[in-house]
Amino acid sequence: RPDRAISSVMRTNLQAVDWKDVIKRNHPSFRLAPAQFRADRDLALHAVRKDGMNLQYTTGDLTSDRGFVMEAVQRTGAAIAFADPDLQDDKQVVLKAMSSD
Numbered sequence: 002r003p004d005r006a007i008s009s010v011m012r013t014n015l016q017a018v019d020w021k022d023v024i025k026r027n028h029p030s031f032r033l034a035p036a037q038f039r040a041d042r043d044l045a046l047h048a049v050r051k052d053g054m055n056l057q058y059t060t061g062d063l064t065s066d067r068g069f070v071m072e073a074v075q076r077t078g079a080a081i082a083f084a085d086p087d088l089q090d091d092k093q094v095v096l097k098a099m100s101s102d
Contacts, residue, residue: 024048032058046072053077053101056084067091074098 053076
């Protein structure tokens, strides 16, 4: 039934808007968000800019995104522990992490 399909899509979209709003208002809720929202670069960037340790809750390829990881370690140097191993060995990332604390 088309009306059920539309209703389902609307409910899913409303949930997405709700999660985005919750995360933007309360960054600690990022860790509780469904994986699809923790993989959203914009939402995850908002969360790590508030607290670099939110890097540990990201999903997808964000922990191997150099620019993204630099944002996280700039806020909280210890967040480097949650970066991709290649970035943990990256001189620029390490220096940024060391200078943030």
